[in-house]
Amino acid sequence: MSLYSAKNLTSVSKKFTIHQKQESLTPKQGIYGCFRIGPFKGTKSLTFANLLRRTLLHEIPGTGIVQVIFQTPTHEFSTLPGVQESVIDILLNLKQLTFQGYCGNYTRGTISKKGPAIITARDLNLPYPIIASFPDQIIAHINTGFEFKMDFILKTDKGSSLPMLKKSVTSSSSLFLQNDFSPIKKVNYTICEERLKEWIELEIWTDGSIQPYLALQTGVQNILREFEELYPKTLELSTETFHSNQQNLQPHRIENLFLPIDMYKGLKCKQLKNDKNLENFQNWELFSKEYDVSLDLLKPFFLKK
Numbered sequence: 001m002s003l004y005s006a007k008n009l010t011s012v013s014k015k016f017t018i019h020q021k022q023e024s025l026t027p028k029q030g031i032y033g034c035f036r037i038g039p040f041k042g043t044k045s046l047t048f049a050n051l052l053r054r055t056l057l058h059e060i061p062g063t064g065i066v067q068v069i070f071q072t073p074t075h076e077f078s079t080l081p082g083v084q085e086s087v088i089d090i091l092l093n094l095k096q097l098t099f100q101g102y103c104g105n106y107t108r109g110t111i112s113k114k115g116p117a118i119i120t121a122r123d124l125n126l127p128y129p130i131i132a133s134f135p136d137q138i139i140a141h142i143n144t145g146f147e148f149k150m151d152f153i154l155k156t157d158k159g160s161s162l163p164m165l166k167k168s169v170t171s172s173s174s175l176f177l178q179n180d181f182s183p184i185k186k187v188n189y190t191i192c193e194e195r196l197k198e199w200i201e202l203e204i205w206t207d208g209s210i211q212p213y214l215a216l217q218t219g220v221q222n223i224l225r226e227f228e229e230l231y232p233k234t235l236e237l238s239t240e241t242f243h244s245n246q247q248n249l250q251p252h253r254i255e256n257l258f259l260p261i262d263m264y265k266g267l268k269c270k271q272l273k274n275d276k277n278l279e280n281f282q283n284w285e286l287f288s289k290e291y292d293v294s295l296d297l298l299k300p301f302f303l304k305k
Contacts, residue, residue, distance in 0.1 A: 020213055030185055030205055033212025038199035045198035049189040052202070055219040056187045059158060062209060063099040063130060064179035066106075067153035073173050082115060082146025087175070093139045094152065095177050097121055098209040101130040102156040111150045115142030130154065133208040157181045183209045266291035 019036045038045065068091060074080065076088045085093070110125045119139040121132035142148050160180045186205040191198055204212040253274050266287060272278055287293065 018216075025208065030208045031210075031212055033204045033206075033216070035202040035204070035212075035216060036199055037202060039194070039197035040199070041197065043198075045191050045200050049191065049200045049202065051223060052200075052216075052219055053187045053189055055222050056184050056204065056215060057182065059222050060182060060184055060210070060215055060218055061102065061156055061158050062181040062183040062207075063102060063154055063156045064181050065094050065097065065152050065177055066155045066179055067174060067176050068094060069151040069153075069174045071149050071173070074175075076175065080148070082143045083148060084141040084143065090140050091175065091177060093137070095179060097124075097137060097139075098133040098183070098207045099126070099130050099154070100133050100209050103127060103130055103154050105155065107154045109152050109154055111139075111148065111152070113142060114147045116144045117142045119148060124152075127154070155179075155181075183207050184215060262291060263293045266293060 016038070017036075020033055025031050037048075040048065070080070070087075072080075074087055076091065077086070079086050080090075083090070107127050107130075109127060109130075111119060111123055112125075113119055113123055118141055120135060121137045121139065122135035123139075124132060126132070140148065158181055160178065160182075183206050184204065185207055186203075188203040190201040192201055193199075202216070204215055206212055206215055210218075267273075267278070269291075270281070270287065272281055281287075
């Protein structure tokens with residue numbers, strides 16, 4: 001099987017293409033995508049690949065559980081009646097869940113199930129439009145005659161989240177999770193040369209909550225958005241700002257102005273030592289006759305006024 005499929009994900013132009021290949025889809029491995037992007041001229045491929053990799057790892061948002069609310073006061077190292085797993089095992093199982101879709105700042109979800117039963121991600125009551133990426137992931141086992149109820153808080157964010165309160169062994173019905181929201185687990189790239197042009201071979205591993213090609217699309221959009229905001233700022237650098245900055249520069253001595261020797265001698269006799277003195281000088285016609293210097297050579301100075 002060839003490394004790249006013939007499927008063309010996008011066709012920006014006839015010479016610039018992106019080809020994709022997908023592989024595994026499991027809760028442990030997530031989704032893998034391999035892309036061939038190019039061709040690029042010179043060293044632009046390395047610059048773009050570096051920028052794209054950083055954007056994918058840090059700027060793609062994801063959804064995760066940040067807070068768990070039990071029915072009775074508890075702590076991480078305790079157990080719940082009728083539940084085979086300890087509280088810390090339940091928290092770790094919840095932390096491993098991945099979700100497709102985005103929510104607001106903080107959104108509440110619930111779990112409610114009677115034993116005997118196995119609680120999986122399919123049993124979560126999630127707000128629309130969020131769904132569990134892998135519905136068969138196990139959260140806990142409930143014994144006969146017991147009912148398990150729990151609320152949890154979802155959040156969409158970038159990067160990692162720290163608990164809002166410091167964890168302790170004191171009993172509380174509310175426990176906080178430190179979650180890594182980024183759906184991108186790993187990004188690798190290789191620069192390949194072909195016919196004096198360069199290509200990027202980009203590999204993306206996600207946690208299953210987003211397809212690699214959608215992550216790539218979102219990353220490129222984020223990069224373009226940054227440059228779209230930057231470009232209008234460059235247009236604000238007007239000519240007036242440039243001239244105002246020029247006025248604050250130190251005056252240039254006439255020795256550095258590359259003047260004809262006759263003109264240089266005359267300026268020294270008139271005590272005109274720098275370009276600021278030349279701009280303030282008035283009698284250029286008299287100077288021209290006195291030192292036999294053409295007015296054409298003097299125009300750059302007296303025309304500034």
